[in-house]
Amino acid sequence: MIELKDILYKVAIDTVVGDTSVSIEKIEFDSRQIGKGDLFVAIKGVTVDAHKFIDTAIQKGAVAVICQKLPEQKTDGVTYVKVEDSQSALAIMAANYYGSPSENLKLIGVTGTNGKTTIATLLFQLFKNAGYKVGLLSTVKVLVDEEEFAATHTTPDSLTINKYLKQMNDAGVEFCFMEVSSHGIHQKRTEGLSFEGGIFTNLSHDHLDYHDTFKEYRDVKKAFFDGLSATAFALTNKDDKNGEYMLQNTKAKTYSYALRSYADFRGQILESSLEGLLLKFNDHEVWAKLIGSFNAYNLLAIFATAELLGLETLETLRLMSDLKSVSGRFQYLISEDMKITAIVDYAHTPDALKNVLETINDIRTKNETLITVVGCGGDRDKMKRPVMGNIAAKLSNKAIFTSDNPRTENPDQIIEDIEKGVEPQDYKKTLSITDRKQAIKTACQLAERDDIILIAGKGHETYQEVDGKRFDFDDFKIVKEELTKLNK
Template sequence: MKRLKDILEGTPVGALYGDPEIAVGGLAFDSRAVRAGDCFFAVPGTQADGHDFIPAAVGRGAAAVVCERMPSEPAAGVTYVCVGDAAGALADMAAAFYGHPSRELKLVGVTGTNGKTTTATLLYDLVRALGYRAGLISTVVYRIDGREIGATHTTPDPIRLNAMMREMADAGCEFCFMECSSHAIVQERTRGLVFAGGIFSNLTHDHLDYHKTFAEYIRAKKRFFDGLPAGAFALTNADDRNGRVMVQNTVARVSTYSLRSMADFRCRIVETHLDGMLLRIDGAEVWVGLLGRFNAYNLLAVYGAASLLGLDRGEVLRTLSALHPVSGRFEVIRAENGTVAVVDYAHTPDALENVLRTIGELRTPAQQLFAVCGCGGDRDRTKRPEMAQIAVKYASTAIFTSDNPRHESPEAILDEMTAGLDPSVRYLRIADRAEAIRTAVMLSRPGDILLVAGKGHETYQIVGDEKRHFDDREEVRRAFAALSKPEKRN
């Protein structure tokens, strides 16, 4: 239990009606989650306005309500706090309620379009391998030292964020690595957290369904670096055209990493094979079990961040060679006949091109490349034809299929993907994703390569409002297993 006045410290308050000394047992921004004695936050959202649910929250026993405007009929015995920004107040007060746990951790945020999950996860794996306790907040999973918690969002809400960080600090964690999505930054979910450092990966076409313009998307990412404290580091990709833009106004210590130009941390790809690549990082050679130029950037960012956190560079380099790919990120599955499938989360034009180009550099002229990909429904529609153009450019055969159609018709999504393709281009349209994967496997010859892109680690497919079990890796293994079964004779 905390006194309301104590968790309000540092939060800009316009007016307070009621008793600031009341005890608050918990925080909630969903009226259905309110318990007796909680403080309810009426946050305006894109789908609903929390102010409409104040009566429901009070009916469930809310002792205090934080709102941007007072209800027409305030309830007796409830303390109302009027603020200019309820989402910001939620972040500030959540940090205070849990005792500002981020101050007890070396918290590093990773932002950008692609590479966030891999970079954050590899940093977590690295410091754990070096003997430190750490936490992880990623798209795939949340971890409190060795304990795993199912992830619901790339960056969870401020209440859950601070609650998990409190558990991390209490468990003796020294570090926490977290993905910071553009949605989370704009929605103030990372406000109130004290970062030891931030990493910028890259910026490409994505989330324009939410941000509307690329300029707004850039500004969302840049807000993260604008908010870093003076004692933190800002590690930016010097090879990305927006890398310097991200750190223009930051007061943090700026460092750069690059594969192509002068930078504080440099890397060169020496050799590439299907089971890994040899890198030269700051003059030292290291073999890593990850593939692709995009992973060279991710590993270099990991090395740079670890160095800026004060870890021994020699130990970091030795440990990099033992790290494994992140689930659903260039995950290789092999069939008995030598056919190779790569399952990857690539769901943006840039990510898809990176993966296809990497495979293209590895395959021989005799190997066919089949690319299975789609685009999600109710999301940025402008990238659909671009994704299709990239697939047919690099693949021997592209197979366009359903991703997470949500409330859109899979066939309508495929229409938009294929609208601008040259009629002479070779591709297939198979809306059923399982059937598309089976078809790619059936068309392949021993030794060919299949890319199944877009869903990666996801174990579901969203159709309408329903979340159905679906795992690309399971489907690939099932199709490979069917290949090895002897044909039945009549």
């Protein structure tokens, strides 16, 4: 039990009606989860305004309500607190409720369009292998040292974040690496957290279904760095045109990494193949099992972060050579008989797809056929669909357009949007198959000895969302099964 006045520490309060000494069992922002003695936080969301559920929450036992607008009719014995921003208040209260757990470990936030999962997960791997107790909050999963939990969002809600950070405190975790999405920043989920450092990867076209303009998307990302304290570090990709912009107003100590520009942490690709990368970081050579120039950036960000967190340089380089690729990020297999290479990658933005295809084209001999299977998600940014179609058709020998997660949209309409980006000279290289499993099967049947198949868009996901329902679906598992059939 904790008193409301202690939970409200540092919250921007406008009006209080009632007693703030009331004891609170737990905080909830979903009225359906309210129990006796709880605090209900009414959030005005994108689609639903929870202010209309205040009475329901009180009927279910809420003893206090946080809101942006006080209800006209108030219930006796219930404390009402009017705040400027319920989302911001929730984040600060969540930290207070769980004892400010982010202050008891070194929390590193990773933000940008691409590379967040890879960098956060590989930093977890590296520090774990260095002998530390480590935490991870990622798109793929949540790890509290050895204990694993399923992830529901790239950046969870503030209550969930603080709950896991408190578990990390209890487990003796020293470092936590966390993906920070633009949605999470915009919805104030990371407010009230104490970050040791922030990493910017890159910025490209994404989430314009949520953010009205690219400028808004960029400025939301920048807000994360604006909020870092003077004792934190801010590490940016100087080769990205928005890299330096991210650090313009930060109070944190600033550092940069780059492959093409002068930077604090300078990298160079010496060799690149399907076996891995030979890299040079600040005059030190390191062999890594990861593939492609985009992973050279990821690895350089990891190296820089390890340096800034005080790991010994040679130990960091040794541990980097053992890092294994993240599930669904350039995850590949080679079939036994036909030696067909199948690559599964989460590339679901134009920039990510272009990076993966250019990487494959850089390291292949060009005697093979490159077949790309790609789709775009439904109920999401429609502007990127023709761009994705253009890139897939231009950089592949054959492109098969199919479903990704159509969600509530008509999958055929999504494919039509993708097809609009294909240039006339590439028409004959494309094929459209709505059923994703059939599209993967067709790619395998079209492939000949030594050919390469890229299946892009879903990566680590083990489901497909069609018509609002989720079905079991694993790209890697399916392509492995189809290639095995060809071997028999």
